[in-house]
Amino acid sequence: MIYVKIVNPNHQIFMIIQIIMLFNLSHIQNLNLISVSQRQILLFVTIVNQAASLQYVKNVLMVNFV
Structure with a gap:
């Protein structure tokens, strides 16, 4: 499981x-x-789709933008 919590939306x-x-x-x-x-x-x-086409991502189960 990959959990991504992004605190600064600019990044x-x-x-x-x-x-x-x-x-x-x-x-x-x-x-x-x-x-x-x-x-x-x-x-x-958009980014994940591009990455998937490049075969970089397997699991992105939870993404929480704060």
Whole structure:
């Protein structure tokens, strides 16, 4: 399980990419977004989809934008 809590929204993209590169896994199994705005969801899903096509992400189970 990868739990990502992003405190500073300005750095959300950088931090997500960091997590993706850190785990360097094959594909997404489950994506659960909690407490996020539509804009944040779109940003996140766009990045995750791109990462998935590059086969960097396996599990992103919980993402909490604060």
